Amino acid sequence: MENLTIQDFKKMLSAALEQVKQREDEFSKLDAVIGDGDHGTAIVQALTSVVEAAEKGSEFKTMLNDIGFNVMLQTSGSTSTLIGALFLGMSDAAQGDSLTVSQVKEMFKGGLANVQKQTKAQVGDKTMMDALVPAVQAMEACDTEDVRQLFGCAAQAALKGAADTVNMKANFGRARNYGERSIGYTDSGASSWACMFESFANVL
């Protein structure tokens, strides 16, 4: 698979929404350990807005921009801010209606750079960044011309990153007040973002 088309990308987004919906309760329960227990609902709402805005897209830059703004306008909270930032950053780094492997890498690099403007969380802080950062780094390092394989690299790294949060102590936002109590549980955001990358890889 040499190129990622708009149609492929829409399929990936729909698959991510479907998978996240199936695991909505799990993400909320994880969030309840060190937060307010709304992450399942928040991520499903955000991805619903994403898929809705993607429907009429025919070109990457405009579609990603529409997605980013739609998420931020329709839902509030940190999940939608970060998802919105991801898509707006991806929009800055994308063009056309079909992307090569290196263009896909650039697109996700742009997305991560814009998310990093919204949060100071680093890898190891037990947040969604523990899935997103390794995923984008793994894409960068993935030596392939095959888009399917590229997302396989991303998914594997995101899943490992999320699994690694089990042993971490929450170090960011309100969750850090829970200190040691946060150890032993996967971070809800890292889990849901890893789920997205896993869905991307599996549907291609």
Ligand SMILES: [Mg+2]
């Ligand atoms: Mg929450």
